[in-house]
Amino acid sequence: ILNVEQSPQSLHVQEGDSTNFTCSFPSSNFYALHWYRWETAKSPEALFVMTLNGDEKKKGRISATLNTKEGYSYLYIKGSQPEDSATYLCAPPNDMRFGAGTRLTVKP
Amino acid sequence: SQTIHQWPATLVQPVGSPLSLECTVEGTSNPNLYWYRQAAGRGLQLLFYSVGIGQISSEVPQNLSASRPQDRQFILSSKKLLLSDSGFYLCAWGGLAHYNEQFFGPGTRLTVL
Numbered sequence: 001i002l003n004v005e006q007s008p009q010s011l012h013v014q015e016g017d018s019t020n021f022t023c024s025f026p027s028s029n030f031y032a033l034h035w036y037r038w039e040t041a042k043s044p045e046a047l048f049v050m051t052l053n054g055d056e057k058k059k060g061r062i063s064a065t066l067n068t069k070e071g072y073s074y075l076y077i078k079g080s081q082p083e084d085s086a087t088y089l090c091a092p093p094n095d096m097r098f099g100a101g102t103r104l105t106v107k108p
Numbered sequence: 109s110q111t112i113h114q115w116p117a118t119l120v121q122p123v124g125s126p127l128s129l130e131c132t133v134e135g136t137s138n139p140n141l142y143w144y145r146q147a148a149g150r151g152l153q154l155l156f157y158s159v160g161i162g163q164i165s166s167e168v169p170q171n172l173s174a175s176r177p178q179d180r181q182f183i184l185s186s187k188k189l190l191l192s193d194s195g196f197y198l199c200a201w202g203g204l205a206h207y208n209e210q211f212f213g214p215g216t217r218l219t220v221l
Contacts, residue, residue: 032207043198043212044152051207089152093208096142096200097167100151 004033004090006099013080014107020076021102023090027071035064035075036089038101044089047075080106110135114199114213121220127172127186129216131199134180139201140208141182143174147195158182194220 005024013019023033032051038044048057050066050073057064061078077084087101111134121127133139143155154167156174164174171190175183182199197216202208 034207034209036210038152041196041215043215044210046206046209046211049207049209087151091210093202096157096202096208096210097154098144098152 003097004092004099006088006090006102008102009100010103010105012105012107015080015082017080017106018076018078019080019104020074021088021104023073023075023099025071025073025092027068030068030071032093033066033073034091034093034096035073036091036098038087038089040086047088049093075102077104080104082106082108110201110211112199112201112211112213114216116216117214118217119219121189121218123191123220124188127184127189127193127218129184129197129199129218131182131184131213132180133182133201136180136201136203138179139203141176142200142202142210143182143184144198144200145195146198147192152198156184189220191220194218 007022034049035047036044037047048064053068055066063076066073085106087103089098089101091098114131140159142157144152145155146152156166158164158176161176172186199213200210202210
């Protein structure tokens with residue numbers, strides 16, 4: 001079982017700001033990591049799957065990096081927009097126990 | 109393509125009544141299936157997961173149960189609902205492709221009064 005922790009729990013930024021948050025995990029038994037975006041009252045949607053140390057994935061203004069040696073993955077949002085407001089979750093693929101998430105609020 | 113169906117979309121039930129939520133998946137075989145719950149103000153909690161017919165793993169002790177009578181059917185049940193069972197219930201499926209990336213159903217909003 002890969003237990004993940006996410007920080008911060010919540011984040012408030014202004015429109016146009018860039019921001020990032022963290023998913024931490026024990027580096028000793030890493031296999032892969034998923035990032036999801038979860039808007040209120042909707043279903044979570046997959047953003048990235050991170051597998052190799054040094055991985056960097058990008059989708060529009062959102063990108064993610066992976067450091068398996070030190071046990072963390074960062075999610076970056078460049079030029080945040082109000083529509084980016086959501087909870088961002090990470091989870092390992094085997095048992096899919098999600099972290100508590102980072103709740104991002106982007107103020108116009 | 110794969111699709112996941114979940115119903116009902118909303119449900120209001122009295123305390124002590126039974127519950128049955130159904131989830132079905134199309135377009136894939138032998139998927140891993142999951143039930144999650146989001147209680148008010150809280151995160152996404154894994155309730156049950158199944159890797160095959162009749163194989164259910166329970167994550168938390170509670171008055172809920174799950175069954176998988178067919179390969180692509182996953183049912184969440186309760187004999188007697190509690191107020192604390194209120195929440196947003198999500199079914200999801202995953203497979204070996206893309207490291208078990210999960211695809212979620214539309215969810216059921218359950219209110220227990």
